[in-house]
Amino acid sequence: MSRGNQREKAREKNLKAEAGKGKKTNMSGSEFQKHKEDAAAIMRAKQAAAEAKKQADGAKK
Structure with missing residues (x-):
């Protein structure tokens, strides 16, 4: 019972979500x-x- 590339897709999605979080200010x-x-x-x-x-x-002029 293989899950195919579902885990890899979920990892990529989570990395993209974490990358967007770093844009907040600390002021x-x-x-x-x-x-x-x-x-x-x-x-x-x-x-x-x-x-x-x-x-x-x-x-x-």
């Missing part, structure tokens, strides 16, 4: 919130700089 809630706020502040600064550049280029 606490407050650390994660601070990180998000810092990233948002950086993006706002970049957007303001780009907007200022657009306005400066528009004024030159």
Whole structure:
């Protein structure tokens, strides 16, 4: 009574499931919130700089 490759298929499936689990962060809630706020502040600064550049280029023309 052979089970064929059923065991091997189950092992492959379990390895794939375990590989996907490692993508979680290890930051606490407050650390994660601070990180998000810092990233948002950086993006706002970049957007303001780009907007200022657009306005400066528009004024030159």
